[in-house]
Amino acid sequence: MPVRIKICGITRPEDGQAAAQLGADAIGLVFYPKSPRHVSLEQARAIVAALPPLVTVVALFVDPEPDEVHRVLAAVPIDVLQFHGEESPDFCRQFQRPYLKAVRVQPGLDLLQYAIAHAGARGLLTDAFVPGVPGGTGATFDWSLLPADLPLPLILSGGLEPDNITAAIRAVRPAAVDTSSGVEASKGIKDAARMAAFIAGVHHASV
């Protein structure tokens, strides 16, 4: 099965189009107000409208109020929710939409138990733990902390970029990978050449 690719933190229609044309399976829209990649409903609608068909649109939240999620779902055609905070399984399930649960990996965290608790998720997205910042930091984590026998599909993220993506996939064997900072020219602005190199690196991992 090919490793699936998500490019997160898209803020401009042209970046979403470029990601899709280069071969990304999914794009991520950040609805966390404190993120430099935060998008308004208008921006999100314009980005989605410019995508070719059959690209998965993921909406990212960090400990949102339920109303905030409903407001986005009512205004933007979203395929999958991504919860990147401390949301409980009950919280994530209430929207009756497919969702990914993000977890920030650090020594001592029982990832197996975490995945069992979030059995309703479509995948467990593992990110680096950086105190005070919930994600999108560009930091990697120790991939050896990931158990081999997780009961959910693993989406590897955290500091993935063209220079480390092939090694990361060979080390972890994830179902999918997700990147934001590693393919940017500046915060929120994607670099098409870096996206192309990242996607080539994903494909190279299976050679």
Ligand SMILES: O=C(O)c1ccccc1N[C@@H]1O[C@H](COP(=O)(O)O)[C@@H](O)[C@H]1O
């Ligand atoms: O992108 C953000 O600004 C962001 C803000 C809050 C939570 C998560 C965020 N992004 C996600 O973080 C991971 C890792 O990002 P990076 O590649 O290390 O920059 C990724 O899943 C982004 O979707």
